[in-house]
Amino acid sequence: MHPNLIEENIPLAHLHTFHIPVTARYYSAIASQEVLIELLRDKTLPSLPYIVIGNGSNLLFVDDFPGWVQHITIGGIEKIFEDHQHIHLRVGAGVEWHQLVMWCVERDYAGIENLSLIPGTVGAAPVQNIGAYGVSFSEVLEELEAVEIHTGKVRKFTKQDCRFGYRDSIFKNDLRNQYIITNVTLRLHKKPKLQITYGAIQETLAKMEVQTLSIKAISDAIIHIRQQKLPDTDKLGNAGSFFKNPVINQQAAAKLQEAYPSLPANVLTPLHDTAFKVSAAWLIEQCGWKGYRRGDVGVYADHALVLVNYGQATGQELLTLSTDIQASVLQRFQIALIPEVVILPLPQTTLKSPDYDTRTPTL
């Protein structure tokens, strides 16, 4: 084994935003593509279950992790192309997403300002196609590079290859746990197309008395809104939205509207003719969970989609709360809530589930 690269029995509480005090049997902080390839091709490593992590802001550990945690810390922001309209940036997977947004806002490179203050790393952004305030990561991706875990081979993915959807990509489906993203290339705009129609952006810009609209003003407004709405993960453990907003068909949407004639406009968003996105926060609030607390776990009082660790919660307690919420929403609305957060590790009996993998990561 590589004693300098693979550490044993490492506490993970500070490496994920729920701050559950679990440990990793093995842990590596991986700062370059070369080191990653060397580790993946090392035939002397034992066969271990593994998980790739960035900042752990979308993970819930319900127990110690029995295998190898591969923490991607690859840095670097490099300008690789520029013309009068666009700029292409190649960014290391371990760069903090918000740090990248700030870097771009400072230089007036537009496209990701609406994604300000989303925690996490650049490498995780394509996995669930992060999105907020009317913008998704997929809109700015030019291509990305990833290393195949079982061969150590590098592969490039175009936007089409990634098969992006709402909080979804090929890396959560067909290629789940098969590739480690090492860098992404973003295509940003010099002539911004500002997106301010979503949520409370306009209202906040007005309150902030913004005279001239700019990407800096939009970023500031979104940071302000998010700081009001979401708990600071350093003070209150959480992973942002615990569930995805469910997508329902026309028939189910009509039923919901009939049962709730005064449904707020933002609860049901048409995606196309036959599919509607429902606000999971509204469903959870209707079931009386907003502000609920049980021991050290609860539902954040200002945002029903955010489950929180008040200090000493266990992952199992958070998981139980999440399944109780799912059951009550299902019973009342016949709508299934699906976690957005990745739950780890899965029970031993389902070790071969795609959520993580028992196959050896060596050749």
Ligand SMILES: Cc1cc2nc3c(=O)[nH]c(=O)nc-3n(C[C@H](O)[C@H](O)[C@H](O)COP(=O)(O)OP(=O)(O)OC[C@H]3O[C@@H](n4cnc5c(N)ncnc54)[C@H](O)[C@@H]3O)c2cc1C
């Ligand atoms: C307060 C708060 C607010 C949030 N708001 C939003 C929001 O507005 N919109 C939104 O979309 N999300 C939001 N999130 C969720 C989260 O920030 C994103 O999912 C983020 O992309 C996770 O990044 P991470 O580095 O922490 O990934 P992790 O949580 O470490 O990992 C998440 C998943 O990505 C995989 N992964 C991580 N790095 C790599 C890599 N290099 N290669 C391959 N797979 C990898 C992991 O295996 C795991 O499956 C929020 C979270 C919090 C705590």
